[in-house]
Amino acid sequence: MEKVLLKNIDNPKSTDINEYMKAGGYSSLPKALGMQPKEIVEEVKRAGLRGRGGAGFPVAMKWTFASADPKFPKYLLCNADEGEPGTFKDRPILEKNPHLLIEGMAISGHALKAEYGFIYLRGEYPEAKHILDRAISQAYEKGLLGDNIAGKGVKFHLAVHQGAGAYICGEETALIESLEGDKGQPRIKPPFPVNVGVWSKPTVVNNVETLSNLPYIINVGGEAYAKIGTPDCPGPKLYCISGHVEKPGVYELPMGTILRDLIYTHGGGIRGGKNLKAVIPGGISTPVLPPDKIDCQMDFVNMPKNGSMLGSGAVIVMDESVCLVKVCYRALKFFEHESCGKCTPCREGTGWLRSILGRIENGEGVEGDIEMLLAVSGNIMGKTFCPLGDGAASVVQNFIKHFRPEFEEHIRTKACTAKGQL
C-alpha cells in the first residue's frame, strides 16, 4: 500500500516545508480552496472517513452538524493529546510530517468555514511543540496560513496549545475546558461541541491522524480513498505495537488488518520465541484479549464483535512472563491518577479498584475480592460523565473475564504464579 500518512518520514529534512512541497505537499490545499465547503464535506462522506481518535465517528457527519450551526466564528481543534497508554501513533506525524497535518487542517477549516484552529498538543511532547511551531511559521511565511491563504481569499489561523499532563484532556469537552484555561474536566453533553464548543462557539475536534487524511482524500477523491481498508472503515490506519514483540513500532496499513498479522508478521512475533499470553489491542482502556481471540480484523466494526475495541490502534503484546494481576493493578493506578475528580463513581471507584488489586498483587488478597472488584466496576460502568470511568471498569471486568484463574490463584496462594519477575 502506498504510504499516505507516513510518506517521506525517512527523509531527515521531512519537517521542512520545502521538502514537503518537493514531494507534492500543499498541492491539495489550492485544489480544496477552489471547491465549495459543501463539496469537500461530500468528498469526505464518499471517502467514508471515520475519526481515528478511538470512537470512529463519521467525520462528514460531525462536520455537517458544525456547518449547520449559524454561529460564528467556528473553531477547528486538533486533538494531539495522545495520552492513551500504549499509543504513539500520532507522534511520527507531529514530529516528522507536521505539514501534512497543517495542510489537512487548512483544508478542513475551509470545509467547516472555521477561521481559527488550535492543535492541542500533550505536554509530554516538547520536541513536537518546537517542530510544529516552526512548521506553522513556515506555512505563514509561504502564505499557506493567514488571512488569505494561497491567495484564494480564505482565512485560516493556526496555533499550538500545549497541555500540561492530563490524560482526561484527550476527551473533547475536557480538551475544550483546558484550551479555555481551566481544569480539564469534561462537560455534560448535550450541548455537543459542534454547537457549543470552545468559547461557546461551534467547534469540531478531530484527531491528528484523522485530519492528516484530508490532503490525500482531496488529491485522489473520496471514491478512490474508500478502496483502501474495509467497506465500513475505509482508509489507511496507523497501528502501533509495543511490548514483547521483536519489532515494535508504528505501522501504516490498510484499516482492517488482522491482529495476528500485526503481531506475528509486522511485529515480528513474540520476543525470544516465548508464548503469547495476552493482548491489549487498542490502548489500555480497551478490553484485553487472550491468544485465541487474535484472528480478527482491526477496525471499528469487527473489534467490538470480537469482544474488544479498535481504540487508538495501540497494541500492547504480553508474553507468558507477565503477571496480569500486576498489569491490571498498574492500569488502575493510572486511571486513579488521571480521574479528573468531577464525578463520584470514577473518582472514588478507581481508587477502590486500585486498592483491592494492590492487595491481591501483594499477596494480601482475601476471598470475595474478585466479587468486590466486579461490584465496584459495575457501579462505575455507565454512571460517569465521560468514558474514563467506563474504561477503568472495563479493564477490570475483562481481565477477570479472561484470566480469572490467575486472580484466584494470587488470592489462594498469596503469591504470583507468573514465570517471570513481573
Added chain:
Amino acid sequence: MFSEAAIKELEAIRDKYPSARGALLPAIYIAQREFGYLSPEAYEAVSAALGVPKATVRGVATFYAMYKHKPMGRHVVQLCTNVSCMILGAEKLVDYLKTKYGLEPGGMTSDGRFSLVIMECIGACGTAPAMLVNDDFYENLTEKYIEEILEKYA
C-alpha cells in the same frame, strides 16, 4: 513579577486566544520557567499578567501533572512506568535510580542536580522503557544507558 522578556513572550501568546484566560496554561509554563517552580510569587505574577484571581491560577495549576509545586533539581528526570514500559523493566530502572543516585520518585538528589518524576505514558511505548530528561527523549533504556545519559547533565 515577570521579567521584561517573559511579559513580551506572554503578550505574543495572548494574542492567539480570543480571551486572556486562554493563555493561562502557557502563562503557568512561563512562570515555572522564570521562578523555577510555582512559588507564591509565581502565582502572583501569572495572576497580575492575565487578570485572573490567584486562587483560580492555583486551582488550574494543581490539576495538571506537569506543573511543579516545589523546588526542583537542575534537571528533571521523567521516567515512564506505565504498562508498556513496566513489562520491559521500568521498575528496575526506578530501583536503579534509587540505589545509584539516591533518587526517589518525587524526590531530588541531595546536591540538587536531579529530580525524579514518574510519568504516566510519554508516548514512547515502541521504544520502551523511556524517559525525558528536561525536554529530551531517551528510549530503549538500560541501567548502563541511563548512567551515560545522566553524565551529560551537570
